[in-house]
Amino acid sequence: xxxxxxxxxxxxxxxxxxxxxxxxxxxxxxxxxxxxxxxxxxxxxxxxxxxxxxxxxxxxxxxxxxxxxxxxxxxxxxxxxxxxxxxxxxxxxxxxxxxxxxxxxxxxxxxxxxxxxxxxxxxxxxxxxxxxxxxxxxxxxxxxxxxxxxxxxxxxxxxxxxxxxxxxxxxxxxxxxx
Numbered sequence: 001x002x003x004x005x006x007x008x009x010x011x012x013x014x015x016x017x018x019x020x021x022x023x024x025x026x027x028x029x030x031x032x033x034x035x036x037x038x039x040x041x042x043x044x045x046x047x048x049x050x051x052x053x054x055x056x057x058x059x060x061x062x063x064x065x066x067x068x069x070x071x072x073x074x075x076x077x078x079x080x081x082x083x084x085x086x087x088x089x090x091x092x093x094x095x096x097x098x099x100x101x102x103x104x105x106x107x108x109x110x111x112x113x114x115x116x117x118x119x120x121x122x123x124x125x126x127x128x129x130x131x132x133x134x135x136x137x138x139x140x141x142x143x144x145x146x147x148x149x150x151x152x153x154x155x156x157x158x159x160x161x162x163x164x165x166x167x168x169x170x171x172x173x174x175x176x177x178x
Contacts, residue, residue, distance in 0.1 A: 006060075009083055012092060014059030021133040022056055025171050027065050032170045036066025036163060039138070043159040044068045047152055049140040051119075054127070054163050055079075055087045056136035062087055063136075066163070070141070071117050084113050087137035090124035094134050096153050098123045101145035123148040125156045127163060138163055 026032065036054045044052035054066030062085035064070060064078045074080055082088050090097040099105055099122040102114040113119055123146075124139030138160040140152075 006083060009088070010059050013057060013082055013088070017131075018133045018135075019059065021129055021131050022058065022135055024175075025056075025135075025167055026174050027056060027063065029170065029174065032166070033066060035166050035170075037068060038066075039159050039163050039166070040066045041068035043138065043140060043155060046155050047123075047140050049142045049146075051075075051141040052139065052159075053087070053141070054136070054138050054159075055085070056127075057082060057085060057088050057091045061085075065136070071119070071143075074113070074117055080113065084111055086111075086113065086119075086122045086141075087124050087139055090126050090137040090139065091134045094126055094128070096123065096125045096156070097137075098148045098153075100147050104145075118143040120144055121146040121148070123152060123156060125153060125160045127160055127167075129164060130168070135167075 040052040040054055051069035053064050053070055056063045056065055060082050062080045062082055067075055101120050102108045103120060119141050121142040122139060124137040126134045127136045127138060128134050138156055
């Protein structure tokens, strides 16, 4: 986000069609969070990373709707500003996004996440719903530099597909008219 202003980022992430799709989900339901926490835990275990998240990236913030091992204040707050969020890159690209070592990557120089949280590497895949909108990402975080493989991305993609099924089932169960 270094080359993009906050206003430009807000405009890209805040497109009405995308925000309307996100609003269709009851993201604050504890039962939903429990199921998504399980997806995150399974992904972290399979990829042998300390942390995994399921996120929704709003116009100005990232909300963590499922998590396992997310460090410190980020896990407690269940989110970050959108301009700090690594998942914002995944959402805007609409495809897998990986960072081998954020502390050595000029594209992420100055991102407070690499200075304040024990995060060095990231891999995320988009959560694209049935309307084609990218709602957020399913990702893993590591405290060490790591090069993610195609097999790693396949595991993440499977977790993202499971997440989307859970979200769709939950939406139907809690609000069948939507």
